[in-house]
Amino acid sequence: xxxxxxxxxxxxxxxxxxxxxxxxxxxxxxxxxxxxxxxxxxxxxxxxxxxxxxxxxxxxxxxxxxxxxxxxxxxxxxxxxxxxxxxxxxxxxxxxxxxxxxxxxxxxxxxxxxxxxxxxxxxxxxxxxxxxxxxxxxxxxxxxxxxxxxxxxxxxxxxxxxxxxxxxxxxxxxxxxxxxxxxxxxxxxxxxxxxxxxxxxxxxxxxxxxxxxxxxxxxxxxxxxxxxxxxxxxxxxxxxxxxxxxxxxxxxxxxxxxxxxxxxxxxxxxxxxxxxxxxxxxxxxxxxxxxxxxxxxxxxxxxxxxxxxxxxxxxxxxxxxxxxxxxxxxxxxxxxxxxxxxxxxxxxxxxxxxxxxxxxxxxxxxxxxxxxxxxxxxxxxxxxxxxxxxxxxxxxxxxxxxxxxxxxxxxxxxxxxxxxxxxxxxxxxxxxx
Numbered sequence: 001x002x003x004x005x006x007x008x009x010x011x012x013x014x015x016x017x018x019x020x021x022x023x024x025x026x027x028x029x030x031x032x033x034x035x036x037x038x039x040x041x042x043x044x045x046x047x048x049x050x051x052x053x054x055x056x057x058x059x060x061x062x063x064x065x066x067x068x069x070x071x072x073x074x075x076x077x078x079x080x081x082x083x084x085x086x087x088x089x090x091x092x093x094x095x096x097x098x099x100x101x102x103x104x105x106x107x108x109x110x111x112x113x114x115x116x117x118x119x120x121x122x123x124x125x126x127x128x129x130x131x132x133x134x135x136x137x138x139x140x141x142x143x144x145x146x147x148x149x150x151x152x153x154x155x156x157x158x159x160x161x162x163x164x165x166x167x168x169x170x171x172x173x174x175x176x177x178x179x180x181x182x183x184x185x186x187x188x189x190x191x192x193x194x195x196x197x198x199x200x201x202x203x204x205x206x207x208x209x210x211x212x213x214x215x216x217x218x219x220x221x222x223x224x225x226x227x228x229x230x231x232x233x234x235x236x237x238x239x240x241x242x243x244x245x246x247x248x249x250x251x252x253x254x255x256x257x258x259x260x261x262x263x264x265x266x267x268x269x270x271x272x273x274x275x276x277x278x279x280x281x282x283x284x285x286x287x288x289x290x291x292x293x294x295x296x297x298x299x300x301x302x303x304x305x306x307x308x309x310x311x312x313x314x315x316x317x318x319x320x321x322x323x324x325x326x327x328x329x330x331x332x333x334x335x336x337x338x339x340x341x342x343x344x345x346x347x348x349x350x351x352x353x354x355x356x357x358x359x360x361x362x363x364x365x366x367x368x369x370x371x372x373x374x375x376x377x378x379x380x381x382x383x384x385x386x387x388x389x390x391x392x393x394x395x396x397x398x399x400x401x402x403x404x405x406x407x408x409x410x411x412x413x414x415x416x417x418x419x420x421x422x423x424x425x426x427x428x429x430x431x432x433x
Contacts, residue, residue, distance in 0.1 A: 003039055007302025010035040014295075014345060024341040025284065028291025035298035052293040057286060060246070061166075064173060066282040067249030068158040071230075072114035073274045073281075074256045078265035080227040081123040084109040087224040089131070089209070090217045097199035097206030099135060100145040101192045103128040107149030108188040109224075111156040112231040113256070115163075116281075117376055121150025121384050125391040138205035139395045141198055144403025146391075147384040148191055148410075151373035154339075156184035157235060158249065160285060161369040164340060167289055168296075168347045169361060173245045174238050175429040176365050181235065182424050183366050183414065187373075190410040198406060226263075230255045239432055292344040305349045319357040320419070326350055327371060327415070334375025339383070343372055366425040367418060374411045377404040 010031050017027035029049070037045035056062070075081065088102035088109075095101070107124050114120050125146040132142040154161040157177035166173040199206035212220075234252040237243035243251060260266045266274075299305060317325070333342050347368075354364045376384040385400050392400075418424055 003302045004304060004307065006035060006038055007299065007304045010298060010302070011304075011345075018341055023284070023287065024344065025287030025289075025291040027341075028288070028295040028344060032291065032295035032298040036294070036301065039298070039301045048297050049294050052297070053290050056290045056293050059167075061173060062163075062286070062289065064158070064246045064249045065160070065163055065285050066278060067246070067253045068113075068115045069281050069285075070274070070278045071158075071249065071253040071256050072110075072116065072119055073278050074253070074260055074266070075110070075113045075227060076119065076123045077270060077274055078256070078260035078263075080113075080224075080256075080260075080265075081106065081110045082127050083220070083224045084227065085124060085127045087220040090212045090220040093209035094211050096203060096208045097141070097195040098209055099128065099132045099137060100141055100195045100199075100206055103132070103142075103145045104149040104152075104188055104191045104195070107146070108152050108156060108184065109228065109231070111152040111154075111184070112158075112235065113227065113252070114153050115158040115160050117150050117153035117373070117384055118387050120153035121146055121387045122391060124149065125388055129388075129392050135209055136204075136207050138202070138403075139392070139399050140403030141195070141205045142403070143388050143392050143395050143400040144405075144407055145191070145195060147377050147382075147388045147400060147404045148194075148407030149188075150384050150387070151376045151411075152184055152188060154376075155180050155187060155366075155369050155373060157181065158245075159369065161340065161343065161372055162365060164285075164289065164292075164343060165347070165365045165368060168292055168344065169351050169365070171361050171365060175362050175432060177235070177245060178239050178428045178432060179362050179366050179425045180369065181428055183370065183418060186417065186424060187370070187411065187414045190414055191407055194406045194410050226259050227256070230259070239428065241432065288340060288344060295345070296348045299348045305352055308349055308353065319359065322353070322357060323359065323419070326354070327367070330368070330371040331374060331378070334371065334378045335380065339372030339375040342375060343368060360422065360426060362429055363418070363422045363425045367415065370411060370415050370418070374408060374415075377408055 014027055014031045033045050033049050036048050085102060085106035088105040089099065092098040092102050103124060106128065107120050110124055111120050128146060129142055157180045159180055162176040162180060163173060166176050195206065230252050234248040238245055238248050330342065355361055376382060379401050385404060388400055389397055
C-alpha cells in the first residue's frame with residue numbers, strides 16, 4: 001500500500017473518530033501515532049510521540065494558554081460579565097433591539113478576557129437571555145444574538161484559535177492577537193447592523209427597553225471600567241511592545257484576580273474551583289496541540305499536502321479562486337466538525353498552499369478563525385447553538401438556528417471585506433513595535 005493511500009485511510013479514520021465524538025486531541029494522537037507506525041515503524045512512532053509531547057508541553061509560548069484561561073475564568077466568576085452587559089444595557093437598552101445589541105457588545109468586551117466562544121456564550125447568555133425574555137424579545141433574535149456574539153470569543157484577542165494557529169504555523173502570537181482587533185470590532189458592528197435590520201422589519205421582535213437616567217449610565221460605566229482597564233492594558237502593552245503576549249497574560253490574570261479579591265467579588269474559597277476549571281480547559285487544549293504535533297509528521301510522510309498543492313497549481317485557477325475553494329471547503333467541513341478540530345486537521349495541508357500563493361499568513365490566520373466562527377453556528381453541529389440551547393432549554397433548536405442565520409451572513413460579509421481589504425487585519429500588526 002502506498003504512503004498516500006495510507007494517508008487517505010488515516011484522514012478517513014480521523015473523521016470517523018471525530019464524528020463518533022472521540023476527543024479531538026486523542027483522535028489526532030491515535031491516528032498520527034498509528035499512521036507513523038504503519039509507514040515508518042514502531043520505533044519512529046514512539047520517538048515522534050515522546051519527542052513531540054515533551055516539546056509541546058515544555059514550550060514557553062504555550063504559557064499564554066493557562067494564564068488567559070485563568071483570567072477569563074476569574075472575570076466570569078467575579079461577575080464582571082454582568083457589569084459589561086449592564087453598561088451596554090444602560091446606554092443602548094432603550095433602543096429598539098437595544099438589549100440584543102447590548103448582548104453583542106457585552107460578548108465583544110468579555111471576549112477580550114475569555115479567549116473562548118463557549119465561555120463567552122454561556123457567561124453572557126446567562127445574564128442576557130432572562131432580560132430579553134422579560135422584555136418580550138423574540139426567541140430567535142435573543143438566542144441568535146447570544147450564539148453569534150459568543151463566537152467573538154475566538155476572534156477578539158486573546159483567542160485560543162489564534163494560539164493554536166500560531167503554534168501550528170510558527171507565526172507570532174502577538175501579531176495574530178493584534179490582527180484580530182479590527183476584524184473583531186468590524187464583526188461586532190455587523191452583528192449590531194443585523195439586529196437593527198431585523199427589528200426594523202419586525203419591531204415586535206425587539207421592543208425598546210426602559211429609559212435609564214444619566215447617573216445610572218455613569219454608574220454602570222464606572223463599574224465596568226476595572227475590567228476594561230485590564231483589557232486595554234494587556235492588549236495595549238502587546239501592541240506597544242511593552243509586554244510579550246505571555247507577560248500580558250500574566251499581568252492581566254494578576255490584575256483581574258487582585259481586583260476581584262480586593263472588591264470581594266470572589267472569596268478565597270472559590271479559587272480552588274476556578275483553578276480546577278482552568279487546569280481542565282488547559283489540559284484539553286494541550287492534548288489537542290500534542291495530537292496535532294503527532295498528526296503533522298504523519299501527514300508529511302504521506303506527501304498528501306505536497307500532492308494537493310501541486311494538484312491545485314495544475315488547475316491554474318489563480319490565487320483568489322483557489323482561496324475561494326479552500327474557504328468553501330472550510331464552510332462545508334464546519335457543518336460537521338468542531339472548529340478547532342477543523343483548524344488542526346486542515347492547516348498542515350492548507351497553510352503551505354496559501355503561503356505558496358503569496359497570501360500573508362497573519363491575514364490568513366484571521367480569515368481561518370472567522371471561518372471557524374461560522375462553523376460554531378452552522379447546522380447541524382453548531383456548538384454555540386447547543387451551548388445556548390443549554391441556557392435556554394425551552395427554546396426549540398430550530399428557532400435558534402433560524403435566529404443565527406442573519407448573523408451567519410454577516411460573518412460572510414466580514415469575510416468578503418477582509419478578502420477585498422486585507423489591511424483591515426494587517427494595519428495594526430504592521431505598526432507594532
